Structure formats: structure tokens, C-alpha cells
Amino acid sequence: MAGRSVSSTPSGETPDKPARSMRSGHAAPAKRVARSASSGAGAQAESHRVARSASSGVRAAHGPGCTAKSVASGGGAANHSARASATSKLRKKRASVRSVFAAAGNAVARRRSAKQARTQVKKPRIVEERIGATSPGAFVDANNLPSEDMVAKTLQETAGTIGVATRPKVVDFAARQKEQRKADTRRIAARVAVVCAAMAAVIALVWLLFFSPVLRLEPNNISASGANEWVSNEQIMAIAKRQAGKSLLVVSDSAVEQKLSQIPGVSSATAEKKFPNGLHVSVTAQRPAAMLKEPSGSTMTAVDSKARKLNAVNGAAQSVQGIPVIEVDDVGKALSRRAVQSALVILDALPESMRNAIVKVQANTQDSITTQLDNGISIVWGDDSDLKLKMAIVDKIMNDPNVIGDKKQINVSATARPIIK
Structure with a gap:
């Protein structure tokens, strides 16, 4: 798997320290160039003086006599050699000046390019490098993920039975909207049906437990014990039969026992439900004081x-x-x-x-x-x-x-x- 590493150093940027050294060392070459230029100007003036002296010698040689001619011929040779030496010196000076100016210009150009590089936006360089398979939980570069070819996918989806591209299906929005309405209606109807079924189940359960004859307390299924000559059985049954017709789930044992204890001569009372539709009460009758x-x-x-x-x-x-x-x-x-x-x-x-x-x-x-x-x-x-x-x-x-x-x-x-x- 190929990957890319990112370098944060901008391309073409040079460190600041060499740039500062270049700025500090730029004054010396400029001074040297100035001195070389002045020395070249002095050499040129010297050559002009030699030429003027030579011309004056020539004019003197045109004077009378042969001696003057010989002197003129000798002076011409001297002038020629002097001009040649002065010209060679001047050329050397000019070459050195050109080299100095070229070096100074290159230094200025490098400094300017470094400054421009610092002012530009730093763009990371992407370097291709080979990396192995990533482990679970490792960083995954999104640039390395394979992209899906949408054109190929579209051609594959729209291809016919023989591989020829066919016309995409035209969607009928009106029919689609109608189908959506029908689906919404069916969904609402299903929800209403579920709610109605749940309510019906709850109502049926309530009726079965509290109003149906299944758990209804029947008067014939009520029994009593513990009566004597001081506490009659009729008194006990009169209180117990008040609960007849109710569901055993709503009959309160404690309420029945409390009412039985209020009978004169009863020291204690108990009530016991007999499912599905029976009740038994017993009392402890005390002797009269x-x-x-x-x-x-x-x-x-x-x-x-x-x-x-x-x-x-x-x-x-x-x-x-x-x-x-x-x-x-x-x-x-x-x-x-x-x-x-x-x-x-x-x-x-x-x-x-x-x-x-x-x-x-x-x-x-x-x-x-x-x-x-x-x-x-x-x-x-x-x-x-x-x-x-x-x-x-x-x-x-x-x-x-x-x-x-x-x-x-x-x-x-x-x-x-x-x-x-």
C-alpha cells in the first residue's frame, strides 16, 4: 500500500541564519567593487596621459632633421607597447569588476528569492512512500482510500441484458406520491388496529377479573365458624354476606375482620378467601364478663x-x-x-x-x-x-x-x- 508523508518545510526556503550572514557580508563586496572601479578609472586616466605624451612626441618628431624621425619612430614603438599594456590592464580590471558585480547580483537575487519564499503560504510537500498494511486502530490517510468510479458504476447499473447501455428509468412522481399515500394509510391503519386490539385486551382482562362470574363471591359459598350462645351465627353471616356479589380481588380481608371484631363477645376474627368464588370467616367468641x-x-x-x-x-x-x-x-x-x-x-x-x-x-x-x-x-x-x-x-x-x-x-x-x- 502506497502512502504519502508530509513535510512542513516549504520548498525553496533557506534558513534565516544564512540569510542574515548574507546580509551582513553584502557590504564588503560592494566596497571592493567601488575600489576596483576607482582603480580602473585611474588606469584609464593614466593611459590617456601616455597617449597624449606620445602624440606630443610625434608632433615634435615632425620637426627638422632626421634625428627627429628616428626619435619619432622610437617614440611610436614605445607608445604602442605602452598602449598595449594599458589596454590589457584595463581589460583585467573590467573583468574583475564584472565578476564582483555578478557575485553581488547573485547574492541580492538569492536574498530576494528567500524573502519571497518566506512571505508565501507554506504548502506541505507530499512525498510518496511505501507503507505496510495498517493495524486495527491505526491512522488511515483518506488520500490513500480507493475512490469509487461513479461513471463505471452508472454504466454497470444502466447496462442491458446484452451489455449495451440502456436509457435510465423515468420516475413517475405522481404515481410515486400515490404509492406513498397508500403506504402511509396502511401504516396508520395498522397502528390504529394495534391500539384498538390492546385496549380491547385490557378491557377484556378488567371485565374477567372484576365483573365476570369467574371470581364473583357467591352467597352460597360463604361459611362461618366460632359462634356460641353469646355470639350467634346469624350475626357473623350478616357481616360476611355484605361482600357477596363482589370479585374476590376487591374483597378486603382486613375490612371483614374489623367488622367481625366489632360484634359484642368476639375477641378475634379471621377471613380467608377461597378462590375462585368462596369466603370463610371464623371468630373467637369470649365468655360474658x-x-x-x-x-x-x-x-x-x-x-x-x-x-x-x-x-x-x-x-x-x-x-x-x-x-x-x-x-x-x-x-x-x-x-x-x-x-x-x-x-x-x-x-x-x-x-x-x-x-x-x-x-x-x-x-x-x-x-x-x-x-x-x-x-x-x-x-x-x-x-x-x-x-x-x-x-x-x-x-x-x-x-x-x-x-x-x-x-x-x-x-x-x-x-x-x-x-x-
């Missing part, structure tokens, strides 16, 4: 520790056995009293053995809650604070015969100083 009994009625109302009504049952029912009873004038008003609320909290926290032994509960004030056991011992709890400590003190006193003795009342309203009497 106490039964509220009105003097004029034969029924009793079960209430929980939060002073919420569970349901009303017959006082003689077997299910009320072992549940403490609080006698009140009016159930609705009693549940709003602070003393009854504190009594319900205390009764709910007592162990089952003590609850079963309670025969009477008095809640006159919130600081004087009293329970009476079947063994005749009365326990004054005070309010519902420090229940664990109070129950521990009562349990220790009652289980130690040496401490309880024949005493019938234990007052733990002040845990620091329990009173036994």
Missing part, C-alpha cells in the same frame, strides 16, 4: 368486659351457670356508669375458679367494687387498677389458713397495706 339482672324481669343480659351487650337469655338457662351476676335498676343506664364498667373489667380478669365461686357483686361506687364468695369471704377490690397484684395478694391470703383464720373480709384496695378483718 357478667350478667346484668333487673329486679322486675326474669331475663338477664350478657355483657362483655367492654360493657357491650351480647344477648338476653332466661335467668334459669344452663348457660348462665358460673357467670357472675350484677343486680342493676336499668341495664342501659348501668352500662354507662363508671362503677359497673370497673366491675366488668375486674370480673373478666378473675380466674374461672373464683368466678364460679362468686355469688354476689356490688358496684355502688368505682372505688368500692366488692365480690362475695360462696364460703362467706368478701373481697373489696376498690377500682380496676393493679389487678394482677391484687389477685396475687388475695390468692396468698386465702391459701394460708394461718393468715386468713376466721376472717371474712379481705380489703386490697390499697395494695401496700391490705386489710384482713
Whole structure:
């Protein structure tokens, strides 16, 4: 592969230092030329003087006598030799002057050409040189790249079947524009079709997941467990069936559990989806904290520790056995009293053995809650604070015969100083 190397030094340019030396040395040849010219002029004047003296001698020889002729002949020979020598000297002087002027002229010409070369635009010289194949990533000179012969390419493209150049195809711009419009129309139609298909797919998916019967919660597929005599199954199913007809994807388990927990007597609740269209709920029903009994009625109302009504049952029912009873004038008003609320909290926290032994509960004030056991011992709890400590003190006193003795009342309203009497 042939390449070219570029030299940045302009052709014909001489360095500045020789030019300066030439300028400094130009004065000496000029002085020498002047001196040579003056010496040549002096030689020429000398030759003129010799010629005049010779002519005067000739004129004197034309005077009288033979002696004058001989003198004239001798003087003529001397004059001839003098003129010859003067002429040769003059020629030598002229030759030396010409050589000096020629040298000075050449020096001036070289100086002028160097100055002109410096003022010209520096053009790089392209030198052909052979280079090998370039490696990947190496510099590639664009001048060395092969150029495409457009004439040959055109002839090749327009050549006929037998190699004869044919007439190029004439483009019908109207037909071309019509084809372009059709292509644009097809492209737009394809895009619209794709968008419509995507929207239809999204709508179908939304309908399938949220509105179709595939994931719809059916009332017959709802089940419940955990009901007892205080929390009825009808209460649980009434809340669960509110979600019927909805897609299981939009049914909230936490919302169902929260509503079930609001049922009086329910301590906890869980909801579980049964795909594709079922739901199961389960509750943990707590026992009533106490039964509220009105003097004029034969029924009793079960209430929980939060002073919420569970349901009303017959006082003689077997299910009320072992549940403490609080006698009140009016159930609705009693549940709003602070003393009854504190009594319900205390009764709910007592162990089952003590609850079963309670025969009477008095809640006159919130600081004087009293329970009476079947063994005749009365326990004054005070309010519902420090229940664990109070129950521990009562349990220790009652289980130690040496401490309880024949005493019938234990007052733990002040845990620091329990009173036994």
C-alpha cells in the first residue's frame, strides 16, 4: 500500500541564519567593487596621459632633421607597447569588476528569492512512500482510500441484458406520491388496529377479573365458624354476606375482620378467601364478663368486659351457670356508669375458679367494687387498677389458713397495706 508523508518545510526556503550572514557580508563586496572601479578609472586616466605624451612626441618628431624621425619612430614603438599594456590592464580590471558585480547580483537575487519564499503560504510537500498494511486502530490517510468510479458504476447499473447501455428509468412522481399515500394509510391503519386490539385486551382482562362470574363471591359459598350462645351465627353471616356479589380481588380481608371484631363477645376474627368464588370467616367468641339482672324481669343480659351487650337469655338457662351476676335498676343506664364498667373489667380478669365461686357483686361506687364468695369471704377490690397484684395478694391470703383464720373480709384496695378483718 502506497502512502504519502508530509513535510512542513516549504520548498525553496533557506534558513534565516544564512540569510542574515548574507546580509551582513553584502557590504564588503560592494566596497571592493567601488575600489576596483576607482582603480580602473585611474588606469584609464593614466593611459590617456601616455597617449597624449606620445602624440606630443610625434608632433615634435615632425620637426627638422632626421634625428627627429628616428626619435619619432622610437617614440611610436614605445607608445604602442605602452598602449598595449594599458589596454590589457584595463581589460583585467573590467573583468574583475564584472565578476564582483555578478557575485553581488547573485547574492541580492538569492536574498530576494528567500524573502519571497518566506512571505508565501507554506504548502506541505507530499512525498510518496511505501507503507505496510495498517493495524486495527491505526491512522488511515483518506488520500490513500480507493475512490469509487461513479461513471463505471452508472454504466454497470444502466447496462442491458446484452451489455449495451440502456436509457435510465423515468420516475413517475405522481404515481410515486400515490404509492406513498397508500403506504402511509396502511401504516396508520395498522397502528390504529394495534391500539384498538390492546385496549380491547385490557378491557377484556378488567371485565374477567372484576365483573365476570369467574371470581364473583357467591352467597352460597360463604361459611362461618366460632359462634356460641353469646355470639350467634346469624350475626357473623350478616357481616360476611355484605361482600357477596363482589370479585374476590376487591374483597378486603382486613375490612371483614374489623367488622367481625366489632360484634359484642368476639375477641378475634379471621377471613380467608377461597378462590375462585368462596369466603370463610371464623371468630373467637369470649365468655360474658357478667350478667346484668333487673329486679322486675326474669331475663338477664350478657355483657362483655367492654360493657357491650351480647344477648338476653332466661335467668334459669344452663348457660348462665358460673357467670357472675350484677343486680342493676336499668341495664342501659348501668352500662354507662363508671362503677359497673370497673366491675366488668375486674370480673373478666378473675380466674374461672373464683368466678364460679362468686355469688354476689356490688358496684355502688368505682372505688368500692366488692365480690362475695360462696364460703362467706368478701373481697373489696376498690377500682380496676393493679389487678394482677391484687389477685396475687388475695390468692396468698386465702391459701394460708394461718393468715386468713376466721376472717371474712379481705380489703386490697390499697395494695401496700391490705386489710384482713
